[in-house]
Amino acid sequence: MTERTFRVWRGSGENGELTDYTVEVNEGEVVLDVLHRLQATQVPDLAVRWNCKAGKCGSCSVEINGMPRLSCMTRMSVFGPDETVTVTPMRTFPVVRDLVCDVSYNYEKAREIPAFTPDPKTSPGDFRMQQQDVERSQEFRKCIECFLCNNVCHVIRDHEENKEHFSGPRYLMRVAELEMHPEDTADRRQIAQDEFGMGYCNITKCCTEVCPEGIRITDNALIPLKERVADRKYDPLVWLGNTIGRRPKDTPIVPNTRRPAEEE
Template identity: 75%
Template structure:
């Protein structure tokens, strides 16, 4: 027989909702998603929650636990304060569909705005060759499972709905940084400057590097330190370095 814990789960839709209290059994080794499933099975069969792999690799079960963006399947009950109510809410940054399920289509719209990898001219797919040393910096970013917890916690999006049209968020700025670091990306040869795009199209200037995105990443990607800050540095060089500006003026002359 396990312990009894008190859960407060947000129930509702995009128009109205409130917290509903559940007292539920918790057994050793369980994660929050286990308890949400138990609530579904025993008390609230209509409780909506999105999940898939239950292994921290699909990114589906993103929510907020005691106010912190987390994966339900990777948050062990033993890590939460004992004897205190456990509050589970949907991600605050995105519109609620129902209960713990949010509409994350904003992220897919932003993904489409990032222009894809441009293969080098004259090199066929399958013939790309890179050294490990060339990809070590950006390889970390490929661990992203697109749980969108970084998007959820980013205060530029979370607290300012009006920023969403102009700001892609940390996940997609990281994608731009990855492409800009890619040793074979030939975007510049096709007239696409990824650094300028980061600033002018994806809102890099909105990011003030608080590192909250890195703190919630379940894959422990150092989004701010390894992607966003280096990208900002390259943008500053491009726009404000006096030698680069002088070269640009010389080309135009």
């Protein structure tokens, strides 16, 4: 057991400061273990959000030495023996208290995404999918909604005026998943551009770099979705086909009335 210096953000809203603590650390522990020891021994009122402690719930998202991480998956062994470990809340979302942020922005965006829209003529059990289609969407379903990708997205973090019109990489990935689903009949390309702010994304790949599940958000979701949006809007053959009626009209999109899993 050794003693380490932890510098932790304390305070509510915009009124807060970094406070130093000296705390014992055992071999093999993660940052969340040390935060729990701080709660148990020195600061019982320290607010920390967590749930599964297994990297699957996404609740313990924070920034550790400036890097967005899950505190339950960040081992103390990655830091130098004399390195101060600084733990702060995610910078993009309003701070409720200490390390807990208000991430309701993300759930508001989730409600705006139209639900899966299968062909009404198809009966349950009639769906047939190729294995490559299954694998394509399966990657996106690994998302644990830690919102680290939205946290590092500069469109949300640095441009407050865009937040209302931008869903962020997490939910643009959800739009891409539905758009790529072979049994979804809704055309989501226009709403991706007009309502969810696809054009604001400049594919810097910062969202991919922080994803704890290793989802290739930029390469496999955002870029393909941009290509589909561009094809629909700028391809002259597609425009001509739509104009003379050779393609069926887009299936009306049904608003998503389901409550997010967070509220169920």
